[in-house]
Amino acid sequence: MGKKVLVLNQDYSALTICSVEKAFILVFLDKAELVSESQSNYLRSISSTFPMPSIIRLHRYVHLPFKGVILTRQNIFKRDGHRCQYCGTHEDLTLDHVLPKSRGGKSSWDNLVAACRRCNARKGDYTPEEAEMALRQKPYRPSFIMFLRDFSGHLEDDWHPYLSKKMKAFDYE
Incomplete structure (x- = not known):
């Protein structure tokens, strides 16, 4: 059905x-x-x-x-339209911490975005501003x-x- x-x-x-x-x-x-x-x-x-x-x-x-939405990998991907939030590709997606965990970034709706492996590696241990990589949309809690x-x-x-x-x-x- x-x-x-x-x-x-x-x-x-x-x-x-x-x-x-x-x-x-x-x-x-x-x-x-x-x-x-x-x-x-x-x-x-x-x-x-x-x-x-x-x-x-x-x-x-x-x-x-x-009555909220549970923070999961798949729910982050759904929120972000299954697109890398840096380049827009649908390929090889991972999760990226906008503020890296090594710098105190938490695993939260406001700090996680979908990112392809290439962009995630390029961004590395920097913030998007420091890496000069603009986010397509600001992460939010739906x-x-x-x-x-x-x-x-x-x-x-x-x-x-x-x-x-x-x-x-x-x-x-």
């Missing part, structure tokens, strides 16, 4: 994205309700046809004490809603109201 479903908490805040199969099971077991369905696709069994979920809402509120909206691949049109920039109340840092 390959399609994804937006999962909303009981209060209609975006919670996560899951597979169609998982969403169907949650609806079928009455743990969630169907908020929006695909207009062109259906799930079929031998004797029945079901609407394919696009958005579901959980019946019970799920409390998440920390919010949870921003990460769902911008880095989760294809977004269905009916998801936009739940992932819009107007939802500041759910944009946790």
Whole structure:
């Protein structure tokens, strides 16, 4: 199938994205309700046809004490568009500390960028300014809603109201 479903908490805040199969099971077991369905696709069994979920809402509120994006290598690459932040290539990516670790730089959202091996070696133990290598964008910590909206691949049109920039109340840092 390959399609994804937006999962909303009981209060209609975006919670996560899951597979169609998982969403169907949650609806079928009455743990969630169907908020929006695909207009062109259906799930079929031998004797029945079901609407394919696009958005579901959980019946019970799920409390998440920390609703943030975990700092991982792949999440840094997603944030940076799988491009070297110095030259723009997609080839042979590694992580680079903007302020080198040897000079007190931490492994954090604000200090890590995707860099190709060539640029990373050229920059070495210097800051971008000292190496005269400009960053394409300043590193930043993406919010949870921003990460769902911008880095989760294809977004269905009916998801936009739940992932819009107007939802500041759910944009946790």
